[in-house]
Amino acid sequence: MRSTDTKKKSYQKGVNKMKVTEARFIQQFIRICANGYSKGWHERNGGNLSYRMRPEEVDEVKENFKETTWQNIGASVPTLANEYFLVTGSGRYMMNVETWPEENICIIKVDETGTKFMIVWGLVAGGRPTSELPSHLMNLAVVKARTNGSYRIVYHAHCTNIIALTFVLPLEDKVFTHELWEMATECPIVFPAGVGVVPWMVPGGEEIAIATSELMKKYDIAIWAHHGIFVTGPDFDTTWGLIDTVEKSAEILVKVYSMTGGKKTQTITNDDFKKLEGPFNVKFNDEFLK
Ligand code: 2HA
Numbered sequence: 547m548r549s550t551d552t553k554k555k556s557y558q559k560g561v562n563k564m565k566v567t568e569a570r571f572i573q574q575f576i577r578i579c580a581n582g583y584s585k586g587w588h589e590r591n592g593g594n595l596s597y598r599m600r601p602e603e604v605d606e607v608k609e610n611f612k613e614t615t616w617q618n619i620g621a622s623v624p625t626l627a628n629e630y631f632l633v634t635g636s637g638r639y640m641m642n643v644e645t646w647p648e649e650n651i652c653i654i655k656v657d658e659t660g661t662k663f664m665i666v667w668g669l670v671a672g673g674r675p676t677s678e679l680p681s682h683l684m685n686l687a688v689v690k691a692r693t694n695g696s697y698r699i700v701y702h703a704h705c706t707n708i709i710a711l712t713f714v715l716p717l718e719d720k721v722f723t724h725e726l727w728e729m730a731t732e733c734p735i736v737f738p739a740g741v742g743v744v745p746w747m748v749p750g751g752e753e754i755a756i757a758t759s760e761l762m763k764k765y766d767i768a769i770w771a772h773h774g775i776f777v778t779g780p781d782f783d784t785t786w787g788l789i790d791t792v793e794k795s796a797e798i799l800v801k802v803y804s805m806t807g808g809k810k811t812q813t814i815t816n817d818d819f820k821k822l823e824g825p826f827n828v829k830f831n832d833e834f835l836k
């Protein structure tokens with residue numbers, strides 16, 4: 547028996563309580579916070595991350611949970627009732643999550659009505675879950691319904707090049723999607739449905755949460771003008787891969803605009819895009835190929 551198996555067994559018997567931070571899903575969550583920080587997407591307290599836990603992951607760490615008081619979510623998410631979420635803390639710096647996870651992230655439980663939450667682990671020095679909790683939970687509810695439960699992650703980051711483009715391109719789904727698809731052959735394969743754009747709005751509230759979750763009914767990516775980006779996915783690798791691909795594409799586009807003012811000498815044509823569908827077994831959103 548490998549030593550990790552022995553360790554797991556003794557945790558299961560309750561002999562040796564597993565520390566929450568030892569669980570794999572927490573380590574994957576922390577890695578995204580750290581990687582996003584090193585990419586330069588999380589200045590100060592910018593950005594936030596949430597993860598809808600699997601029942602077996604709740605079982606793995608629930609011995610460590612403590613009840614606290616119920617608080618209002620600021621949105622209604624009945625389809626997430628009684629579920630547990632790992633989320634970053636409001637005002638906390640992504641930079642600090644890897645070194646001091648217990649102080650900077652928390653696990654919350656949503657109540658049976660989907661309107662209240664309770665912190666059950668983490669934020670040991672006090673505090674609240676992310677200021678964007680309404681957006682995170684509404685998006686998680688929408689993508690859970692859209693994907694039959696397979697999507698579990700929502701990630702918000704202040705990606706530099708995506709933000710820069712929101713000052714230059716018209717704030718239209720079609721323009722952003724087509725321009726980003728053009729910048730790398732893999733882009734339409736990675737996000738075949740395209741991207742949605744939310745005009746400038748006050749962050750943190752229900753209005754921007756509703757606007758974003760409307761886009762998440764169709765897309766895995768919503769860009770907030772002059773602010774940042776929200777992405778969603780089924781697991782940590784796919785979600786990270788998505789935001790990394792989109793921001794890389796935005797970086798190339800910024801370089802093209804910087805060199806030429808946006809005039810391309812040649813590009814990938816709509817006919818070229820169609821040729822990718824067969825070999826890569828994907829179907830692109832045709833609205834954006836007209
Ligand atoms: O938490 O990014 O949009 C800081 C933010 C809010």
Ligand code: ZN
Pocket residue numbers: 592593702703704749773774
């Ligand atoms: Zn933000």
